[in-house]
Structure formats: C-alpha cells, structure tokens
Amino acid sequence: MESRLAEQHSNTTELLRRLSVSEKHLENLETETSALELRLDASEKCLEDVKTENTAELEAVTLRLDITEEQVDKLRTNSTAVSVRLNETNQRLQEVTNTDSGELKVAFSAGLTDSGSIGPFDKETTLIFSKTITDVGQAYNQSAGVFTAPIRGLYFFSFTAADYLKGYMGLYLYRNNQPITFNLDLNDHGGYTSTSNSVALQLEVGDRVRLSLPATYRLYDDSRNFSIFSGFLIFPL
Template structure:
C-alpha cells in the first residue's frame, strides 16, 4: 500500500522532469542552428512563396536539366540619332553592293600614240611661190609610228581625241606663220610679224577629234619663211589623249 502511494506521487514528478529535459534539448538545437531557424521563419513568411521551393532545391538538388534552345541573334544594326529622328542601317547590306563599272580592255599597242619632229637642220625654209606642206624631217619621238616624216603628215590610227602643237621661228624681219590642216580643212592659221630682226618664234596648239585615217599636217603660206637648225627652233608635235 505504501509503495503504491509512492508511485502515484513520483510519476508526475518524473514525467515533469522528462518533459522539461525534452524542451531544453529542443531549445539547445535551435540555439546551435540559428540559420535553420531563420530559414524556417523566412519560409513561413507568406510574402516569399517561392522560398520553400528554393530551399528544397538547395537542400535536395536534382539532376541537371536539359540545355535550353539558342536565343535569338543580336542586332547588328548601326543606328544614329539626329534632330530629324533615328535611323538604322544593317552593315551586312554593304557587303551586297555591286559596282556597276564597265572595265574596258587596255590595248597598249593601239593607245600609245605620240610624236615630235623638228623641221630641218638646213636653216631657212621658204619663201615659196605657193602654199607648201612642211616636212618636219627630224623625228624626235614617234610612238605608234603614226607620223610620216617623209610626207610630213600624221595619220590617226584610231578614232579619238588628239592634241597637236607647233612652234615656228625665224630671224629676219617680216611675217611668219603656219596653217594646221585636218585633211583638207584649215583649222588654225598662226601669224606673227618679226618687225625688229633677230630670232622670234610663235606657238599654238589645238585639240582635235579625229576619225581613223584622218590626216593632220602643217602648211607654209606663199611668201612666208621659217628657220630651223640643229637646235630645233621649229617643232611639230601631237599625241592621242584618249580613244572614242
């Protein structure tokens, strides 16, 4: 009977001690893991509904997911802003530009045409009773062989634009002058008066459009005279500017 009374009196005390011990251990675990307690409090916050899933992913990570599809390509556009607004240009468009340029073949043997020739080494030429074609017999340059030094005539090898020039000299008083002809048509008449005696000269030049086979020459009017010697006072020159 006495033992039964003791059990009845001791059981509540023992139960109370056991429960108190369990509470202490729970508080001790919370103190040792404050980070877990904070995380739980955060997870209980209804303002962060995604935290529960994030925490679960951190504590129990799954296998890596499949790679995502490639993103859209970035823009290569070049844009500028000014007072009228903005405008953009794709630089790749420049690579598609094609130059519409007609390249003509260069024919060296046909396009290189030039000559210069001196009149004579004999001194005075003229005066004559009638107009006379002058023969510039001292060839200085004759690229393309278009000038005939025997006849004193240049013949155009191709249709094109040509430039001709000449210088005439004399040392006596009187008139000196020259005609320049295209075929039988006079193009230039160059006249000068040597009124003082001594050496004097006169020069002129012209650009002419010639057809293939056209002839150009210089002619001395009747009663006029010129002078030349090894120093080349009187010279006839011409060259092709470009074919047409």
C-alpha cells in the first residue's frame, strides 16, 4: 500500500512538473503572441500611413496635371491668337510693301569703258560696264556689272555694243544663269560697227541681269560711249 502511495505521489509530482512546464510554455506563447500583435498593429499603422501618403501624393500629382493641362490649353489659345495677329501683320506689311513698291523708281545706264578694246578672252566673261551714267534706285552694281531686281516687277533692258576691227562681235544677256538673248555680228569691213537689242523681263526680288562676252569675241568703247547697258522698271507686279 505504501509502495502504491509512493508511486502515485511520484506520478503526481511528475504531472505537476509537466503542468508547470506547460504553463511556462503557454506564458511564452502568450508573450510571443502579444509581441506579434504589437508588430501587426505597427505594420497596419505603417500601411495606413503609406496609403495616406500615397493618396496625398496622388491628389497632388493629379492637381499639378490639371494645372498643367489648363496652362497648355491657355498656351494653345495664345498661340492661335499670336498666329492670327502675325498673319494680319504680314498682310498689312505686304499691303504697305505693295503700296511703297508702286512709288519705287528704278532706272540705270552705264558705259562699258574708256580704255578701248575689251577682249578677246579665253573664256566667256561678264562685262563690267564701269561708267555709271544713271542709277536711280541703286540697283546696278558698277563694280560687278550686274543689275539686281529690288522688287518683283516687269523690267525693260537694252544694250548697244560696238567694235571697229574685222571679226565677230557679240554678247549674251543673262537672267541669273539663264541666257535670254544672244547678239552676233560679223564685222567684215574693218570699220566701226555696232549691234543692239532690248527685252522686257519679269523679275523676282533678287534676280540678276548681266551682259557676257563669249570667248574669242571682242568689243570696243571709249569716252564717246559706243557700248551702253541700260534698264528700268516698267511696273511692279
């Protein structure tokens, strides 16, 4: 009997020990659970803060986008208005230019040289009519022998070229790099002879008109102005 009581007492002691261990383990679990709950609360709070910040940033970005779109619309409206004003200004400028062009006067005459014979040259050469007789409107460049149209219009050009030795004489009239006329004459008697021509040309602003001496040809001029290049504006277009 005492042996059985001792055994039961031993079993009870073991159960109490195990119960104590289980209670200790339970306390540890409760502590860990509390810690996890705290961490969970902190995570949920952080998540809520992030959501709040993202919402605020999204609202700020949306607001900035709305403002930017509004500014773009205003810029487009202003650009349209500026384009309209620019077109009106260009139209008025064109009207003023056309009005002023009607009053512009252009005319020139120039003699070839005082030094006698010009040519022959090995290649075609632009003639420099160096003696300016008249230059109303300052459209003739004496040093280059070139007339440059100051306005769009219809112009009239004429020339007379002379020589006194036997052989061929002649010259081209060019508009820019396009030959318009070519005059040719054979001096077979060895005395003074001349050739002349005239033409009306429609020119754009900046178009250039010049006379050119072909290779192996020659001309003559002196103080009596045998060789003359002239032109004038008939009317603007």
